[in-house]
Amino acid sequence: MFLIVIGLNHRTAPVEVRERFSFSESQTREVLEELRNKAGVESVVLLSTCNRTEFYMFLSKEIARTAVIEVLSRRARLEFAELKRYLYVYTENDCVRHLFRVAAGLDSMVLGETQILGQVKEAYQLAHNCGTTGRYLNALFQQALAVGKRVRTETEIDKNAVSVSYAAVELAKQALGGIEGRTVLIIGAGKMSELTVKHLVANGVAGVIVSNRSFENARELAACFGGRAVHFEELYRWMEKADIVISCTAANHYVIHTREMEKVAERRGGKKLFLIDIAVPRDIEPEVAHLPGVVLYDIDALQNVVDANLSERRRAAAQADRIIEEEVEGFLRRQAAQAVVPTIVALKKLGDEIKQKELRRALNRLGDLSDYERKVITSLVNSITNQLLHEPVRRLKDLSLTSQGHFYAEAVQKLFNLEVTAELPSAAVKGKG
Structure with a gap:
C-alpha cells in the first residue's frame, strides 16, 4: 500500500x-x-x-x-x-x-x-x-x-495575506486608477461576492448592484451594504450603467455571452467596461475580451496583485x-509505529496460543500437581514466552521508524505466517536505517 x-x-x-x-x-x-x-x-x-x-x-x-x-x-x-x-x-x-x-x-x-x-x-x-x-x-x-x-x-x-476578492478589487483600482465614485455590478451572491462587496464599499464605490439567479439572495446581499439588487434577466441592461463588473457565480457554464455583450458594448458607445471574472469554471466567455471598449481579466490575472506584501x-x-x-516527521513516526501494531498483536497472539497449548499438554502429563506447583510451571512458561518475544517486538518498533520499517513488519508476518489485514503504508521517516 x-x-x-x-x-x-x-x-x-x-x-x-x-x-x-x-x-x-x-x-x-x-x-x-x-x-x-x-x-x-x-x-x-x-x-x-x-x-x-x-x-x-x-x-x-x-x-x-x-x-x-x-x-x-x-x-x-x-x-x-x-x-x-x-x-x-x-x-x-x-x-x-x-x-x-x-x-x-x-x-x-x-x-x-x-x-x-x-x-x-x-x-x-x-x-x-x-x-x-x-x-x-x-x-x-x-x-x-x-x-x-x-x-x-x-x-x-x-x-x-490578501484574499482573491481583495485582489479583484485591487485589480479594479489599478485598471481605473481608483474606484471612488464608480458603479460596480456584482454577479453572484455567495461568500466570495459578499467579501468582494465588503472591499468595494471600503474603497468608496458610489454604488453596488448585485445580480443573482436567486433574486432573494441578491436582495439579501445588497441590503447588507446599501446596494441594489436586480433580476438576473436584466443583467445586460445594468451592464450598460456599470464601470466594473465582477463575476463570481458557482455556475458550471458561462453566464455572460459574447453575442449579448456585443450589444452592451455598442450601446455604451465606446465607454470602457472592465470585467473581472474570478469564478472557476469561468463565468464570462473569453471571446468577450476582443470586443471594443471591453477589458476582461480572469482569475489568473490576479497574480501580480496578490504578490503585495509578499516579502x-x-x-x-x-x-x-x-x-x-x-x-511531517512526527506524523510519519506515529504512523510507522502504528502500522506495526497489528503485526505485534498477531505475533503476541501466536505466542500466547502456543504457550497455552503446550502448558495444557505439560500439566496433563504431569498429572496430580499442587496449586503451588501449577503456579510455578505457569509462571515459568509465561516468563519464557515474554522474554523470547520482548526483544523482537522492541526491535520491530524501533525499525518501524526507519525507511525499511514496513519490510521488517512484512518479514515477520511471512516468517511466522501471521494473518494481518490492517493498512500497512510504506511511508516512513527518511534518513534512518
Whole structure:
C-alpha cells in the first residue's frame, strides 16, 4: 500500500484547464464513488477549489494510478497525454508534506490565505461522509488541519495575506486608477461576492448592484451594504450603467455571452467596461475580451496583485516550513509505529496460543500437581514466552521508524505466517536505517 496525490493547480495549469476539473458537491460524490470502485484504490479524498484539484489516495496497486488518471481524462474530455502535462504526482512522505503545505496556505496563489484550511476540512468531511477515507487518510487529514492551525498560530503567514476578492478589487483600482465614485455590478451572491462587496464599499464605490439567479439572495446581499439588487434577466441592461463588473457565480457554464455583450458594448458607445471574472469554471466567455471598449481579466490575472506584501509573508513562510518539516516527521513516526501494531498483536497472539497449548499438554502429563506447583510451571512458561518475544517486538518498533520499517513488519508476518489485514503504508521517516 502507498500514499499518493495526483493533482493540478494554478502553477501547472491555466484557468481554461482548471475549470474542467471543478467539481460541485454532487459531482465530487460521483467521482469518489467511481474511484472507490477502481481496483487498487483503497481510500480517496478529492480537494477541489478555484485554484487546485487534487486526489489524495491510498493505493494497494501501482496500476491504480493510471486508472485514476484515465478517469480524470474522460471526465475532463482531455487526451491522456495532454492531461499528464498539467499533473503533478507526489507519493509517500512528499504527499504528506504537500498536504500540510496546502493546509497551511503555503501552496496557494495568495501565500498564507486562510480560506484553504476550511476547504481542506470540507473536502475531508465530504469524503468521510461518503465512506471513502479509511484509517490512514483519516489520520493524515486530521493532522493536516491541526498543522494548518498551528502554522497560523505560531507565525504571521496570514497577517498581510490578501484574499482573491481583495485582489479583484485591487485589480479594479489599478485598471481605473481608483474606484471612488464608480458603479460596480456584482454577479453572484455567495461568500466570495459578499467579501468582494465588503472591499468595494471600503474603497468608496458610489454604488453596488448585485445580480443573482436567486433574486432573494441578491436582495439579501445588497441590503447588507446599501446596494441594489436586480433580476438576473436584466443583467445586460445594468451592464450598460456599470464601470466594473465582477463575476463570481458557482455556475458550471458561462453566464455572460459574447453575442449579448456585443450589444452592451455598442450601446455604451465606446465607454470602457472592465470585467473581472474570478469564478472557476469561468463565468464570462473569453471571446468577450476582443470586443471594443471591453477589458476582461480572469482569475489568473490576479497574480501580480496578490504578490503585495509578499516579502513579509515569505519570512513567515520560512518559519512555517520548519514547522511543517517537524510535523511531517512526527506524523510519519506515529504512523510507522502504528502500522506495526497489528503485526505485534498477531505475533503476541501466536505466542500466547502456543504457550497455552503446550502448558495444557505439560500439566496433563504431569498429572496430580499442587496449586503451588501449577503456579510455578505457569509462571515459568509465561516468563519464557515474554522474554523470547520482548526483544523482537522492541526491535520491530524501533525499525518501524526507519525507511525499511514496513519490510521488517512484512518479514515477520511471512516468517511466522501471521494473518494481518490492517493498512500497512510504506511511508516512513527518511534518513534512518
